[in-house]
Amino acid sequence: MTVVETSTSTVPLGGPSLPQERRLVTRIPGPKSQALQARKAQAVSAGVGITLPVYVVAAGGGVLVDVDGNSLIDLGSGIAVTGVGNSAPRVVAAVTAQLEQFTHTCFSVAPYDSYIEVAETLNRLTPGDHEKRSVLFNSGAEAVENAVKIARSFTHKQAVVAFDHAYHGRTNLTMGLTAKNLPYKNGFGPFAPEVYRAPMSYPLRDGGLDGAVAARRAILQMEKQIGADNLAAVIIEPIQGEGGFIVPAAGFLPTLLTWCRANNVVFIADEIQTGFARTGHMFASEHEGIVPDLICTAKGIAGGLPLSAVTGRADIMDAPQAGGLGGTYGGNPLACAAALATIETYEADHLVERAAAIGRVMSDVLGAFAAADPRIAEVRGRGAMMAIELVDPDTNEPDAALTARVIAATHAEGVILLGCGTYGNVIRFLPPLSISDDLLREGLHIVGDALALS
Incomplete structure (x- = not known):
C-alpha cells in the first residue's frame, strides 16, 4: 500500500482506493489526536468548536483515517460537502x-x-x-x-x-x-x-x-x-x-x-x-x-x-x-x-439515483429503530439527507441529553455523526454518496446500538 510520511504517523493515502472499513486501533480520540487537540487549544481561537477531535490524514469513499491509524465511517460528509467522496478522481x-x-x-x-x-x-x-x-x-x-x-x-x-x-x-x-x-x-x-x-x-x-x-x-x-x-x-x-x-x-x-x-x-x-x-x-x-x-x-x-x-x-x-x-x-x-x-x-456516476437508494436504506433501518423505540418521535428527510428526532416519549419534549449521549457513544465506536435542531435533539445522517451499502448499514447499526444502550 502506498503510504505518506508525516511528522506523527505513517498512514495510507486518501481517495477512493482507501480501504473501506471501520478499524479502531486506539480509543477515540487516540493519543496523537489528543496531542494535536492540545496544540489547537494553544493556537486556535476557542470560538472554533470541534465536533469530534480526531485529526484526519486521509479520506475517501465512506471513511476518514486519523493520525492514530483509526479508520472511521463518515456519516457527515464534512456537513454535506463531499457528496462525490473525498479526493474524487475527476x-x-x-x-x-x-x-x-x-x-x-x-x-x-x-x-x-x-x-x-x-x-x-x-x-x-x-x-x-x-x-x-x-x-x-x-x-x-x-x-x-x-x-x-x-x-x-x-x-x-x-x-x-x-x-x-x-x-x-x-x-x-x-x-x-x-x-x-x-x-x-x-x-x-x-x-x-x-x-x-x-x-x-x-x-x-x-x-x-x-x-x-x-x-x-x-x-x-x-x-x-x-x-x-x-x-x-x-x-x-x-x-x-x-x-x-x-x-x-x-x-x-x-x-x-x-x-x-x-x-x-x-x-x-x-x-x-x-x-x-x-x-x-x-x-x-x-x-x-x-x-x-x-x-x-x-x-x-x-x-x-x-x-x-x-x-x-x-x-x-x-x-x-x-x-x-x-x-x-x-x-x-x-x-x-x-x-x-x-x-x-x-x-x-448517476449520484442522484444513488442518493435516492441511500435514502431507502436509511429509511428502512431508521424506521425499524423507530418502530422499536418510542424515544424516536420521527424519522424524516429525503434521499441521503435523513434525521431522527429524539424526545421524552411521555411528554414529546425534546431530549437533547439523550441525543448527546447517543452521538458520543457512536463517536467512541468510530462513526462520524452530527447533531442538529433548534432544541439539540436531532441526529442527522449525511453520508457521502460514494459510501457502500455495507459500510452505511454498519454505521447505522452502531448508532442503533448506541441508542439502545443510552
Missing part, C-alpha cells in the same frame, strides 16, 4: 491540471472561461427553463448575503423574511436570518435591520398542519407585521438543515411561492445543504415542483473546495449595477475546475 485530476496553469487572477480583473462554464452549468441544472444568470462566491453565507442584495436591488424594497428554525450563515446579515441563538448568534449583535421571521411548517410540532394552511398562517403574519409593499424577499431552505432537517408539509412551499409572485417578492431557495443530488433530486425544490426566483448553492458544489453561487431569473440577477457583485476570490479557478469535475461526477 476532481483531483481537474484541480491538478488547473494548478499547473494558474491559481488566481480575480475574475473581475482578468477573467477565464471556467467561471463562465460553471455559470452555464448552474443555469442548466437549476429548476426552470427560463433565462438565467449566475454569480460565484466563496461560502454559503456569502451567497445568501448577495441573494438578498440582488433581491433588494431588483424590488427597490428592503425587508427580508426568514423562518423559524432557519440557518443561513455566520456573517452579520446571515446571523440575523438564522433562528438559533447558541452557538451562532449569542453575543454577536446587533444584527442587520429589516430582517423578520415567520412560522415554519414543522409537522411533528404543529399538529401536522396542512402545508397550504401553514403557509397562509405565515403569509398573514407577513402581510400584517411587515406589508408586502415593504418586502424584498422571502428566503427558505426547502428542507431545513441546522434547524433539524425539517421537511415542510406538502403545499407549504408552492403556496408561499404563489404569494411571492403575486406581490413582487423574490423567492430565494437556500439549497446550500440540500443541493447537488443530496435529497434524491439534483435540488430539493424539485420534490414539490417549485421554481425559485433565486437559488443559493455551496457545500456539495465543488467536492470540498470553497465555492458558492447565486443562480436565478435573468431580470433579477441583472438588476445590480456593474461592479456591484463580485469579490477577490469568488469563482477562483481551482474551485471552478473542481466544480465542473464534481458536477460531471454527479451526472456521469
